[in-house]
Every structure is written in C-alpha cells, then in structure tokens.
Amino acid sequence: MDTETEGKAAAVEEMREWCVALPKVELHAHLNGSVRNSTLLELAKQLGDKGIIVFEDVKDVIMKSDRSLPECFKLFDLFHILTTDHDTVTRIAKEVVEDFAAENVVYLEIRTTPKNNEAKGMTKRSYMDAVIKGLKAVEDVDVELFGSNFRTNETLSSKLLDGDTKKKKIYVRLLLSIDRRETTSAALDTVNLAMEMMDQGVIGIDLSGNPVVGEWETYLPALQHAKNLGIPVTIHCGEVANRKEIQAVLDFCPQRLGHVCCLNDVEWKKLKSLMIPVEICLTSNVMTGGAPSLELHHFADLYNAKHPLSLCTDDSGLFSTSLSNEYYLVATTFGLSKSELFQLAQDAVQFVFADDVVKKSLKEVFKHAEKRLLMWDELAAPS
Numbered sequence: 001m002d003t004e005t006e007g008k009a010a011a012v013e014e015m016r017e018w019c020v021a022l023p024k025v026e027l028h029a030h031l032n033g034s035v036r037n038s039t040l041l042e043l044a045k046q047l048g049d050k051g052i053i054v055f056e057d058v059k060d061v062i063m064k065s066d067r068s069l070p071e072c073f074k075l076f077d078l079f080h081i082l083t084t085d086h087d088t089v090t091r092i093a094k095e096v097v098e099d100f101a102a103e104n105v106v107y108l109e110i111r112t113t114p115k116n117n118e119a120k121g122m123t124k125r126s127y128m129d130a131v132i133k134g135l136k137a138v139e140d141v142d143v144e145l146f147g148s149n150f151r152t153n154e155t156l157s158s159k160l161l162d163g164d165t166k167k168k169k170i171y172v173r174l175l176l177s178i179d180r181r182e183t184t185s186a187a188l189d190t191v192n193l194a195m196e197m198m199d200q201g202v203i204g205i206d207l208s209g210n211p212v213v214g215e216w217e218t219y220l221p222a223l224q225h226a227k228n229l230g231i232p233v234t235i236h237c238g239e240v241a242n243r244k245e246i247q248a249v250l251d252f253c254p255q256r257l258g259h260v261c262c263l264n265d266v267e268w269k270k271l272k273s274l275m276i277p278v279e280i281c282l283t284s285n286v287m288t289g290g291a292p293s294l295e296l297h298h299f300a301d302l303y304n305a306k307h308p309l310s311l312c313t314d315d316s317g318l319f320s321t322s323l324s325n326e327y328y329l330v331a332t333t334f335g336l337s338k339s340e341l342f343q344l345a346q347d348a349v350q351f352v353f354a355d356d357v358v359k360k361s362l363k364e365v366f367k368h369a370e371k372r373l374l375m376w377d378e379l380a381a382p383s
C-alpha cells in the first residue's frame with residue numbers, strides 16, 4: 001500500500017471509530033430483523049438436524065445479499081420459523097440489545113409483532129413476556145427498562161457517564177407492531193396488550209409489514225384506539241407509492257413516521273408542514289428500492305429543510321448494517337462534519353417516546369460526551 005492509500009484507509013478507520021464512539025439513539029429497529037446471522041445459522045442448523053427444514057437451502061437464503069422488498073418479507077417468514085418459540089425469542093431479544101449497546105446506542109426502541117402460535121403454546125402476551133425475559137437476561141450491559149423511576153439511587157445518566165471502567169448502560173423501550181396481514185380484531189388486541197404492558201417497558205405502537213398487503217381501513221380502528229388511549233404511534237409510510245394510504249397516514253398525523261420514500265410533491269409539502277419526525281433508514285431504503293441511491297436519498301432534502309429526523313437501522317441483521325454505519329454513510333455521502341453528526345444524534349433525543357426524565361438523562365449523556373467527541377481530532381493528533 002502506498003502512503004496515500006494508507007492515509008485514506010486510516011481516515012476511514014478513524015471516522016468509523018468516531019461513529020461507534022458517538023452516543024446514539026435508535027428509534028426504528030425490528031427485533032426479528034436485527035438478529036445476528038450467526039444466530040440465524042445456528043437456529044437453522046438445529047431445525048435442519050431435526051428434519052424440519054433443509055439447512056443448506058436456508059443457509060443460502062440467509063447468506064444471500066438479495067434484499068428486494070418482496071425478498072425481505074419472504075425472509076421474515078423464514079426468520080419467524082427459526083425464531084418463534086419462547087426460549088429463542090428470549091435469546092434474540094437479549095442478543096439484539098447487547099449488539100446495539102456494543103456500539104454505544106444509549107437509548108433503544110425495539111419494535112416487534114406479538115405473535116399467537118398455538119403449536120408453540122404462544123400467545124401475544126407470552127411472546128412479549130419472552131421478549132422482556134430476554135431484556136432482563138442481558139448481562140454485558142446494564143439495561144434500564146421499566147421507566148424513569150426504575151433506579152432510585154443511581155440514575156442511568158450518571159452510570160452512562162462513568163466511561164470505560166464500568167458496564168455500558170442502555171435504556172430500552174418496546175413498541176408493539178401491528179402486522180399489515182392482521183385483522184382489525186388482532187390489531188386491537190395488540191393495542192390493548194400495549195396498554196396492559198405500559199408499566200413493563202412498552203411505550204408505543206407501530207404499523208409495519210409488507211406494504212403491498214392489507215388496507216388502511218383495517219388498522220385504522222386500532223390506531224385510533226391507541227391514539228384515544230394516549231399511546232404514541234409510529235407508522236411505516238410510503239415504502240411503496242400507495243397515494244390513498246399515504247394521504248390517510250398524513251391525515252392521521254402519528255407521533256412519528258418511518259421511511260417516507262414514495263411521497264409526491266403535495267404529500268412532501270404536507271409532511272414538512274406537519275413537522276412529523278421521520279425515522280430515516282438509509283441502507284434499508286436503498287436495498288429495497290425505496291430510494292434510488294444513497295446520494296439521491298431524501299435524507300438530504302429533509303436535513304436541509306431542518307425537518308425533525310433520526311437515523312435508524314430498520315433491520316440491522318437483514319441489511320448487514322449498524323447504527324454507527326448509518327452515521328458513517330451520512331458523513332461520507334452528504335459530507336456532514338463531526339459536529340453536525342453529533343447534533344443529529346443528539347437531536348434524536350427529542351423524538352423518543354420515553355418521558356421527560358429519560359430525555360433529560362439522555363441530554364446529560366450527550367453533554368458529557370460532547371467535548372471528547374468534538375475534540376477527537378486534536379486529541380488524536382500526534383504531539
């Protein structure tokens with residue numbers, strides 16, 4: 001390697017390290033989309049040994065990089081075969097939190113679809129209990145799950161500030177997803193379950209699933225029910241150009257929106273005037289065709305318009321990305337400086353569904369990290 005190439009490689013490495021060191025807030029991560037490939041392969045092997053699936057076929061599908069939108073939903077059906085029993089749900093929940101915490105995500109909203117599965121003796125409630133069991137089983141990091149009064153004598157922020165000497169800390173909250181394949185009654189069950197579990201880390205409702213499946217009118221009663229109960233709602237919006245639904249979603253005016261890829265000029269204007277915070281999923285959108293390329297991603301338009309937004313991974317396992325990588329992509333594609341990236345990460349605190357006590361604590365985390373991150377270059381420079 002010549003000196004110039006070496007210098008460039010070192011700069012890339014340094015920027016990647018900085019993006020990992022940056023405290024981050026993740027607002028759009030699907031549990032089953034965030035599972036490590038190594039875990040999926042291990043689970044596939046076990047089912048293969050039992051003769052339930054053909055391991056070699058499943059392995060090829062997991063390792064393939066084809067991630068078009070229809071391909072994604074075929075994969076989710078496969079993932080659900082691999083992951084849906086109580087012990088496995090517990091395991092993946094634990095691992096997903098560990099993986100996010102390992103790259104300095106300090107606040108994580110995980111969304112997942114509560115599942116009934118008679119064959120496994122699973123109800124939506126027992127599925128969620130298994131998820132929570134996984135969050136409580138995390139050992140590598142200190143997880144704050146139940147609300148701002150969980151720790152009375154030691155706030156999370158003070159622990160987060162302690163640097164490298166102690167375990168990492170992370171706030172985790174849960175959003176219950178309504179799958180677009182569900183009936184109105186099943187969607188209402190999910191909202192009622194969310195209400196029942198508000199004191200256990202559940203904090204909101206999401207509408208997701210294959211965007212070419214289902215009708216808005218089917219979910220509206222459940223989403224309206226959530227709104228009436230005061231439960232925050234986020235909706236996958238415009239992954240495909242469904243004009244009628246995009247209009248209806250904007251009229252519903254949820255607390256946050258995911259993606260907003262296929263909006264026309266009128267809808268775009270309306271989104272901006274409503275100032276609904278957007279969960280931006282760069283890699284996901286480019287892979288599934290919601291955005292033509294990174295360079296042409298609508299992030300740039302929203303960012304330049306100072307529209308509220310937050311960078312997210314969507315499905316870090318499925319798309320082989322991480323939240324640090326999404327920040328890195330923004331830096332390299334759109335030329336944001338370290339201080340602009342820091343501001344972007346910090347601004348996401350405003351859009352979390354957790355209460356003001358948590359927000360205040362997160363703001364302290366950023367305040368504490370600011371000097372070290374913004375003086376990074378000076379500190380790293382050889383004396």
Ligand SMILES: CNc1ncnc2c1ncn2[C@@H]1O[C@H](COP(=O)(O)O)[C@@H](O)[C@H]1O
Pocket residue numbers: 030031032033072076077111112113114177179180208209210211236239284288314315
């Ligand atoms: C790629 N863009 C996407 N668009 C829409 N829905 C998505 C999605 N990515 C994931 N999901 C939703 O999340 C489920 C997997 O996690 P859980 O089983 O809930 O933990 C998928 O089945 C789908 O409903």
Ligand SMILES: [Zn+2]
Pocket residue numbers: 028030208236258314
């Ligand atoms: Zn999503």
